[in-house]
Amino acid sequence: MGSLRVRALEAYTRDVGRCIARVDPKSIEENDLADGEFLEIRGSSTTSAKYLPLYPSDWGSAITRIDALIRANCGVSVGDEVRIRRATVTPARRVLLTPLGELTDFTDVFIKQWKRMEEPVEEPVESKFAAEALAGTPVVNGDMVVIDYHLSKTFFLILEKEPSEGISVVSRTTHVELVPWITA
Numbered sequence: 001m002g003s004l005r006v007r008a009l010e011a012y013t014r015d016v017g018r019c020i021a022r023v024d025p026k027s028i029e030e031n032d033l034a035d036g037e038f039l040e041i042r043g044s045s046t047t048s049a050k051y052l053p054l055y056p057s058d059w060g061s062a063i064t065r066i067d068a069l070i071r072a073n074c075g076v077s078v079g080d081e082v083r084i085r086r087a088t089v090t091p092a093r094r095v096l097l098t099p100l101g102e103l104t105d106f107t108d109v110f111i112k113q114w115k116r117m118e119e120p121v122e123e124p125v126e127s128k129f130a131a132e133a134l135a136g137t138p139v140v141n142g143d144m145v146v147i148d149y150h151l152s153k154t155f156f157l158i159l160e161k162e163p164s165e166g167i168s169v170v171s172r173t174t175h176v177e178l179v180p181w182i183t184a
Contacts, residue, residue: 044075
């Protein structure tokens, strides 16, 4: 698939937080891409999302509808141009996360539970929960991701992943590790 140049617009409300990039189906069909396949989205940086077609009201326009998190991950604002092409993805064996934003009572409890044992005998349940919550999410080093935990959204930064290069997809078997907030 060659690359498409399109303008980034707001995601449809139902797609927010679902790691979806909607593009004109005719453009995608010409490039032999199927629903649910992964796209590489390049602005000032590169990220990835799952492809779905635009709603018919947007057909024929040179746009992609992506949410604020995807726009932040590829370094663009609404109205900026991005390049889109088929992504080559590999399974993520390991992902190292750190939380972003303010330390709240709720996130403090989540992090303390995750890190409760210095050398756990088995993988902490929160690590398994994070892998489950992120399953199917394409990630790049430096991407932000969101994990819903007891009706609260916590933002995390991907510090590193294995393999380190390119785009990887988190699965239920990905080992997710945590670096807690660094306090002064």
